[in-house]
Amino acid sequence: MEPITEHQIRTCFVNCSKGEAQRLGLPRDLAEKPWADLDFLGWRDPTAPERGYLVVQREGRLTGISLRASGGGARGFGARSMCSVCLTTRTGGGVVLMTARRIGEAGRQGNSVGQYLCSDLQCSLFARGIKGSANGHDLDESIDLNGRIARTNVNLHSFLNRIFAA
Known part of the structure; x- marks a missing residue:
């Protein structure tokens, strides 16, 4: 992903x-983001953590999606959940249900779409192994780095398509 400005973010x-x-609330470290390793910019609002x-680039233009994290995190500390975008499994609330208004x-009319996502929205870094385990996930799979990146993008755009569906 190419670096983007506050103005670009707020208008998309x-x-x-x-x-x-x-x-x-924008990410406080916007200027220091590892842009070359991001397929999309994802963050939690520092002033409203439930948001x-x-x-992301969608159909040739920047597209911003507002999300709301579910309040239900009653699963045990050792319970594992899988992000539906990067397929990383995490414990201790590392994956949460997030909803986006269509x-x-x-x-x-109040319709929304939900998806289980990494709670910190850092799927790009997990898919690349920059965060988390050495291979970006803890599944024993034969897919290479480029395949994981492509799969992350396909899964993300599938979620976006559901938000845009009429």
Whole structure:
């Protein structure tokens, strides 16, 4: 992913109001992000931890998605959950159900789409093995790094397509 600015981030959201996009808390380390290793920019709002955000290139343009993390984290510390984007399994709340309001009329009617995602939204770094275990996940699989990156992108865009579905 190419580096992006605060202005680009705030103007690309499609499932929240312009006012909400102007008020959202940006990552404090925006300038230090490892852009070359990111397939998308994902972060939790430092001022509202139940909120998360994704900014991704979709159909040739930046697209921002506002997310809300589920409040139910009653699973035990040792319980394992799998992110549906990068397929990393994590314990202790490392994966949470996040919902995104659908765009258009469906979103205005309150319809949303949910997906289990890494709670820190750092799927790109897990898929590359930069975070987590040495191979980016703890599954015993034969897929190489490029395959994991491609799979992460396919899974992410599948989620986005559900948000955009009429």
